[in-house]
Amino acid sequence: QMHLQESGPGLLRPSETLSLTCTVSGGVISSSYYWGWIRQSPGKGLEWIGGVFYGGQSFYNPSLESRVAISVDTSKNQFSLKVTSLTTADTAVYYCARQGVFFWSGSYRPGSPDYWGQGTLVTVSS
Amino acid sequence: QSVLTQPPSVSGAPGQRVTISCTGNSSNIGAGYAVQWYQHVPGTAPKLLIYDLTTRPSGVPDRFSGSKSGTSASLAITGLQAEDEADYYCQSYDNSLSGLLVFGGGTKLTVL
Numbered sequence: 001q002m003h004l005q006e007s008g009p010g011l012l013r014p015s016e017t018l019s020l021t022c023t024v025s026g027g028v029i030s031s032s033y034y035w036g037w038i039r040q041s042p043g044k045g046l047e048w049i050g051g052v053f054y055g056g057q058s059f060y061n062p063s064l065e066s067r068v069a070i071s072v073d074t075s076k077n078q079f080s081l082k083v084t085s086l087t088t089a090d091t092a093v094y095y096c097a098r099q100g101v102f103f104w105s106g107s108y109r110p111g112s113p114d115y116w117g118q119g120t121l122v123t124v125s126s
Numbered sequence: 127q128s129v130l131t132q133p134p135s136v137s138g139a140p141g142q143r144v145t146i147s148c149t150g151n152s153s154n155i156g157a158g159y160a161v162q163w164y165q166h167v168p169g170t171a172p173k174l175l176i177y178d179l180t181t182r183p184s185g186v187p188d189r190f191s192g193s194k195s196g197t198s199a200s201l202a203i204t205g206l207q208a209e210d211e212a213d214y215y216c217q218s219y220d221n222s223l224s225g226l227l228v229f230g231g232g233t234k235l236t237v238l
Binding site for chain 2: 038044045046047048059061062095102104105109110111112113114115116117118119
């Protein structure tokens, strides 16, 4: 059974950089899936952050693209999220997820998440 | 402001039927893109409930069903049970975002 687990710091200061790692077990990250991050701010809905294919191709939510990077480490069966220039608005529960593949306009995009991690709370506060 | 609009809350008594709507436009649901539904109990991992508009993954009871009309999709839950109390999210794709995925704002289901 596929299992994903997020890890990383729970408390950061404004302007710092968030780094989270998702460890995948029960499956191989170098398979035909995207691996993505989704977050939920307090009192709000789910927001897709971005996704990466094991070969390195990545896509990001345009609203976050300038501050976000997602990478994959196939040797460790992990993928990671970096968010720079944090503000209090980045306070959220961050989920990692396996995403399918969606074919759009001649290329493949990150598809719908099917397996999710439990989520990790990240608080940005001075 | 989410691209897909859901009612903030719905409620129903045990055994009843409830529906949750997900309203989009011609760039997403109306464009014919797949719609997915997720069940989320706070503090746990969200669970895929319905994919490709009407398909249930293995293990999801047939009390859950999906449908679509025009630019809106709906999730129906029949024979409501206490364990169904959760947040429900729809998800699709959007042409105006170059085919990237979008979520609804979520609907809190309360079982009375």
